[in-house]
Amino acid sequence: MSNIKDFLLNDFFVTGEPMIYMADVSIVLVTIAIFVVLTYFKKWKWLWKEWLTTVDHKKIGIMYILAALAMLFRGGIDALLMRVQLTAPNLKFLDAQHYNEIFTTHGTIMILFMAMPFLIGLINVAMPLQIGARDVAFPYLNAISFWLFFVGAMLFNLSFVIGGSPDAGWTSYTPLAEKALDPGVGENYYLLGLQLAGIGTLASGVNFVVTILKMRAPGMTLMRMPMFTWSTLITSVIIVFAFPVLTVALAMLTIDRLFGGHFFTATAGGMPMMWTNLFWIWGHPEVYIVILPAFGIFSDIISTFAGKKLFGYHVMVYSMVAISVLSFLVWTHHFFTMGSGAAVNSVFGISTMAISVPTGVKIFNWLLTMHRSKIRFTVANLWSLAFIPNFVIGGVTGVMLAVAAADYQYHNSYFLIAHFHNVLIAGTVFACFAGLTYWWPKMFGHVLNERLGKWTFWIFVIGYNVCFLPQYWLGFMGMTRRTYTYPSGLGWMPLNVISTVGGFLMGIGFMIMVYNVYYSARYGKRDTTGDPWNGRTLEWATTSPAAEYNFANVPEVRDQDAFWEMKKSNRVKEWLNQPIKDIHMPNNSGRPIIMAFFFFVAGFGLTFEWIWVGAIGLFGVLITMVLRSFENDTGHHIHKEEVERTEREAGRIS
Amino acid sequence: MQSDHTTTAHSHEGFPWKHVIGFILSLILTVAALYVVVSLSLSTTATITIILVLAIFQVLVQLLFFMHITEHEGAYQLIAIIFGIFLAAVFVAGSIWIILYGTY
Numbered sequence: 001m002s003n004i005k006d007f008l009l010n011d012f013f014v015t016g017e018p019m020i021y022m023a024d025v026s027i028v029l030v031t032i033a034i035f036v037v038l039t040y041f042k043k044w045k046w047l048w049k050e051w052l053t054t055v056d057h058k059k060i061g062i063m064y065i066l067a068a069l070a071m072l073f074r075g076g077i078d079a080l081l082m083r084v085q086l087t088a089p090n091l092k093f094l095d096a097q098h099y100n101e102i103f104t105t106h107g108t109i110m111i112l113f114m115a116m117p118f119l120i121g122l123i124n125v126a127m128p129l130q131i132g133a134r135d136v137a138f139p140y141l142n143a144i145s146f147w148l149f150f151v152g153a154m155l156f157n158l159s160f161v162i163g164g165s166p167d168a169g170w171t172s173y174t175p176l177a178e179k180a181l182d183p184g185v186g187e188n189y190y191l192l193g194l195q196l197a198g199i200g201t202l203a204s205g206v207n208f209v210v211t212i213l214k215m216r217a218p219g220m221t222l223m224r225m226p227m228f229t230w231s232t233l234i235t236s237v238i239i240v241f242a243f244p245v246l247t248v249a250l251a252m253l254t255i256d257r258l259f260g261g262h263f264f265t266a267t268a269g270g271m272p273m274m275w276t277n278l279f280w281i282w283g284h285p286e287v288y289i290v291i292l293p294a295f296g297i298f299s300d301i302i303s304t305f306a307g308k309k310l311f312g313y314h315v316m317v318y319s320m321v322a323i324s325v326l327s328f329l330v331w332t333h334h335f336f337t338m339g340s341g342a343a344v345n346s347v348f349g350i351s352t353m354a355i356s357v358p359t360g361v362k363i364f365n366w367l368l369t370m371h372r373s374k375i376r377f378t379v380a381n382l383w384s385l386a387f388i389p390n391f392v393i394g395g396v397t398g399v400m401l402a403v404a405a406a407d408y409q410y411h412n413s414y415f416l417i418a419h420f421h422n423v424l425i426a427g428t429v430f431a432c433f434a435g436l437t438y439w440w441p442k443m444f445g446h447v448l449n450e451r452l453g454k455w456t457f458w459i460f461v462i463g464y465n466v467c468f469l470p471q472y473w474l475g476f477m478g479m480t481r482r483t484y485t486y487p488s489g490l491g492w493m494p495l496n497v498i499s500t501v502g503g504f505l506m507g508i509g510f511m512i513m514v515y516n517v518y519y520s521a522r523y524g525k526r527d528t529t530g531d532p533w534n535g536r537t538l539e540w541a542t543t544s545p546a547a548e549y550n551f552a553n554v555p556e557v558r559d560q561d562a563f564w565e566m567k568k569s570n571r572v573k574e575w576l577n578q579p580i581k582d583i584h585m586p587n588n589s590g591r592p593i594i595m596a597f598f599f600f601v602a603g604f605g606l607t608f609e610w611i612w613v614g615a616i617g618l619f620g621v622l623i624t625m626v627l628r629s630f631e632n633d634t635g636h637h638i639h640k641e642e643v644e645r646t647e648r649e650a651g652r653i654s
Numbered sequence: 655m656q657s658d659h660t661t662t663a664h665s666h667e668g669f670p671w672k673h674v675i676g677f678i679l680s681l682i683l684t685v686a687a688l689y690v691v692v693s694l695s696l697s698t699t700a701t702i703t704i705i706l707v708l709a710i711f712q713v714l715v716q717l718l719f720f721m722h723i724t725e726h727e728g729a730y731q732l733i734a735i736i737f738g739i740f741l742a743a744v745f746v747a748g749s750i751w752i753i754l755y756g757t758y
Contacts, residue, residue, distance in 0.1 A: 213730060241737070241738065241741055245745070271753070273753055274749070274753065277752055277753065281745055281748075281749070328741055329744065331748075332752055340751075340752045340753075340755050341755045343755065344751060344752055
């Protein structure tokens, strides 16, 4: 009995940290609140039938975005804790160990559980609509992808209250992340959480490639696809080729930690450098996985609110293809200082600089799209416009870092921190907010309040610059990343204070955005037309929110900007009044969430090295897979009377 | 698309021999590789050679039995395979170069 108590208090629950106790209490309270609300309003059945078992790409997209917003909150709290700790020299707000854990979870969560799912969510919402499809190619697999990401994220987040957080950085470099130097379960959480989410992402990549190649509306050739769909295709190809490397690397490090392997240990013939190498073979393409969909979002938004066709459409496509190939050829620039030698560093330095050429081409295309146009300054477009100068700062400092000789000075300094936040926030986060505002009416049927949106925009963008620009100077002054405190007398404090103020401004911007979601749900302008922005692409051709079947009749595409062409040639009415047929749709299934639950059990068991729990979990996964193999699921038909009724209620046919 | 779904459902009837054989072959190849490494004490060169050969067979099994390599449809397959081989070469050659450069 005392053994169990000992284990629970020393190894299982994280103890001795007031902030963690507060988190424990809030987790318990929120869970109870959710249960009470669902039971009181009798919403359990609704939750299960409409959301947890859904295979509808639009609902899966919304769930991705909700989870990503929760993770943005978690990662943002991590960031603010770090900024508070660094405000003044010699602060004792966080100790060294706690600080290590927080920068590790901040990085991992923001990249893998915030940026990627946010974009995959937007892709799920918009891409099938943009190509005139009724769903993705494999809707059941899509649900599995989501639930795998979700349980991966939950497993990872569990670490800070149960067992202890990973603390070897989001890159988890060996030999530091090996058992000998980092005992405990923290790094196991990292390995298994990422493994689960990674398998889900890989399946998403396959799903999107097949969807785009096989399910486009008649007449939509590849070169007539919206730019966001193009960016999704390229991103998915990168996912398919890059993620297996992560899967294998994580599996190898898991074998090292759980079963005494020596792939990356510093002893017994292991090669720690190989982890760094494998991590970045995946890690650099990963950077493009989170930036290319962002480019696609900006392209669509800028063209819509300029009221013009995208300038240099073909060049945009070719430069994205070039970026996708080059993204696999630059990975060493993340570890120039490992000392591979002058020849290696030169080659990878030059390939890195080369990648800025297609990116620069895209910048000019966006500028020229707006040239001599009447720009509408909506919130979605403001984010896109702010992206251009802010991202260019990140791009230019990136080229500075690509100079291998100079990188020996910049490496692991706050200059680097400022650089990658500049590209990731001005690129990916601005795109997420832009896309969220842009497609919000398509998801929920009402427009987000523009006034509150502009408050969020200005406070966030100003806060972001106040936060990260000083960090370039801090880097030059010698402040290195991952230091939890610094002595006084170095002159670092003023810039750190400014940076912290900026961080909190971003937090305020985010809170206003959350309030805007509530405010707009109650008072926001309802979108009855389905086309609130005078859009150009097919997602605006259907109702807001789109019906389960997306389009009563699949539109025929005759040009780029398909919906714009339909509006210009007055084909919309004729298209809406085409005779309606029965529509074939996939069935919902509860198995994806059950399978993901077993994956979670396996992941949790292996994290604590309870091999038998892991085995039970994996056996459950196997059973759900076998059951699926023997299932004869041919979907269902929505009858034409029902489709006609829905369309009539939406006022689309008389 | 309506017709697509129904035809796929029908063409899947009958016992999936191809998948079962492919599955068994891939299991045999995996276990064989593990056996060579764990239970046989061959020289390093011999071990690596054998598991490389087994790996190549594994790739072929996956491509032939599961990944529809023989079903040609436009240039997609060809582009994907060429890009895959190119990247595998870059990863392997690049890693060897990066890790070993200057150490010998």
